[in-house]
Amino acid sequence: MSLPGTRKFLTSPKGAITLLVIAALAWGLTLKNQLSPSQKHLDAGIEYAHKGQGREAEQEWRTATTLDSNNAAAWNYLAEYYSDIHNWRASIEALHQLERLKPDTPHLQSRLARANMESGDEMEAYRIAEASLKVEPNDPDTILLFCSLLANTKENQRRLDLLRQAARLQPDNLKTQTLLAATLTDKRQFDEAKPLVEKLLQKDPSNLEASSLQGMILINTDSSPSGLKLAESDFLKTVDTPLYAPFAHFNLGKIYKRMGNQQEAAKHLESAAKMMPVKREVWFELSEVYAQKGDRVKSATARKQSEFLLDQENRIKSLEQKCVKNPADFDAHYELTRLFLSRSELHKADIHLEQLKTIRPNDPRTLQSIQQFAAASNLSKSADSNLSKSAASANSAFSPADNLNAAGSR
């Protein structure tokens, strides 16, 4: 088309319309490429997060949602941030906003379930997780989350079946395989656990979790001297690793006790007792070893400690039952908070503290508990990180829920 022709076209009504369309498209493209204020804050938040500046990131995302309450991505990041800092209530709120805006967000329900679980509302968590599992029956994360909720129920078989399913879905996932092996060992299904553990060790002979589990299986199924020797070597592999040391000392104590080497047994059990002062079974074993050594006074002292812890576990169990019956039972939550603080089980104390805050936020006992919890948290943080990790692991390995089963409950 020649220039005069062009001019003619542009001045014609058809050309004018075309120009308007092009202009509109260009304007639209510009608008599209230009960030909204909300989006800018969202990105700024991400930048901060990359730098590890969580608080600043939160501010940016908060601003993003203030500017645009429909900014799903900002709610998503906020939810993740709050769960990272264990502000579960805020995380739940953000997730609900996300649910409003993008209900089909992958893993949304399992995240909601987890946040509810962590906030202490296990009933709601259970409900959401179970529903989520119906939508995503083969999602390993959802399965594992639901399993952790089932751990506090009596649905043992369902939990185990789901763990098996997760293990089938993730045959190469070391964590899932190890979790299944640990659960089977705990349930004393040693025949099924054994090949699983052997496979884990074949893949990685330095897998300390698997070594621990193999030791456990051995001391429960092979009482021969050679069996005890093998179990001993498994636990000796892990005894110098802070994470596994308490458990290893405990089991080495039991092995040496069986071997008749009470001196060595006492040494290991004493170490275990220092690392896991609220682990009743350690004190019980210790009392027996002292008795075998003929030290009646020490035996009686250790036995008393074991019985004290047993009473405490029974008290916890009875209070927890009270809380299930009446979730607003302030006195029961208060006593549980105190008991868990005294046992340095901060996570569990936190759950009941949250309830205290909800039921009677201004009650002097709530305020006192908040202070005590903060002090205990600081103490825990300032402790040697390795040691505290190992203690936390050890306490979780022998969580009160397990102890309560052992305490003679039906």
Next chain:
Amino acid sequence: MIELFRCFRLLLLIFITIAAVSSGCTHRPASTVTSPVPSLNRSSALFEDATTKAGIRFTHTNGADGKFRFDEFSPAGCAFVDYDNDGWLDILLIQSGSSEPSSDVKDRPHCALYHNNKNGTFTDVTAGSGLDSDLGYAQGAAVGDIDNDGYDDLLITSYGRNHLFHNEKGSGKFTEVTAAWGLDKPHSTGYATSAAFGDYDNDGRLDLYICYYAPWTPLLDRPCFNEAKLQDYCTPEQFPPDTHQLFHNDDHRFTDISEKSGISNVKGRGLAVTFIDYDGDGKEDIFVANDLTPNMLWHNNGDGTFTEMAKSAGCAYSDEGASMAGMGVAPSDYNHSGHESLIVTNFSGMPNTLFTNQGNGLFVNNSMTSGLAIPHMKFLAFGCSFIDYDADGWADLFVNNGSVYVHAETRLDGASYKERKQIFHNAGDGLFNEITQESLLGDAAAPMVGRGLAIGDYDNDGRLDVLCTNQNGPPQLFHNQDHSKNHWISFKTIGRKCNRDGLQTKFTITAGGVTQSAEVRSAFSYLSSSDRRVYFGIGSANSIEKVQIHWPDGTIEKLKNIRPDRFYISTEGMGITPLR
């Protein structure tokens, strides 16, 4: 980015629930003789249910009518008792009937007494025996010659009031002497369970221990529901434990010495009791299996008082240091150590516990190492007895199982209300192997709500038989089908200075170079009383080199080169006499 904040608490998951379970020192017997599981060389069942063939027509009822009264879980027991001293074991079966308050119950079914016809069959002789009366909601039986007249008398424990029957010279008549003997005073709310006769002060007269479960009354019942919201029996924690009773036999009168002796000092939900001289000091101690309260080991101080020693002796708790749901108890020198150890049966999900007696006043928990713990886990065990069923010289174990929860399957994976029996073969090296082949289990594989268990050789064929009771069902008389050529020997004691039954007499025999020991007793297991004749299988040995009889007063008789495969009467201070 999301992953940036994602926090996996892997380690918490990894070690979620590893609750350690182990046991104490592995006891290896001195003998190197071991006993393989007999599965390879036989195809027929170890025991045959001979109940119908024997003419026993009895059905227990616990009165369950959907109201789930708490005491319905516990009954009932049984006894092997040779009431007429004809050398053949008769059978007593305990009946409970309606669990309504006794005053509201009419036409309660009776306990049953069956006389042994000496040909493998029995005749019901209950009518006119004196046992054909309303004995209330009966639980268990204890057998002992309370007046040393040579005839075994009967105690029947029952909710509210126990019943003591004097045996009228083996005539088949029993006279109730509860009040005359001072047992009519109610204790607590009267929830008596197992009882045992034993002579704790060696004065020649049988004393009496009675277990009590809880100060429960029907008025305290309230509906209990399981996780699946189905109504079921309440758990025992709903009711506190109770004190037990110890009576001293003051010659035709029992005197309650529970307080004076110290027995009242400790409470427990008592379900099973046995007399045992665990420390070999010649004074009979008492072991009590308690439900969700620590077991009791009453150490006999020798001055009429007892001290509870279970905790310091290592037999109070499970291997995790927690109270067991102790249901039944049986003693045995299962490892030929010369000391009697104890098996305590347990709830499902909790191991049956083998407390191995070390002979120094201490027990070691060998549940796991013996192989008895794991196979039990899905069962709820009550009655139990060591029984050398194949006469190989190693005491095996027979366990009667049955849940207390109608909806047991909702509480524990693999559990059920009706359960089969379990038989464990003692390999002789400290290990027990469960016999699981259906062909070997035979009728023992039938699921029942098992409770009581007694052992005895009812047909005098030299092999021990088993009598099991089942709630709301017929008993099972298991005839031992062992046809091995293993040899055996059995002794019935007659005391002259000591109690007439010779209870607590300890036999030690050596045959084929193997030494084993056993004490004369009838009370153990659960709510039941067994043949008090001491039995030893001796395998292929065709002679017993040595027999040592240690009477309760310390007198020891030593005999040599005794012929096996016979029943002997051992009369205190007068040696032994073969019966046939």
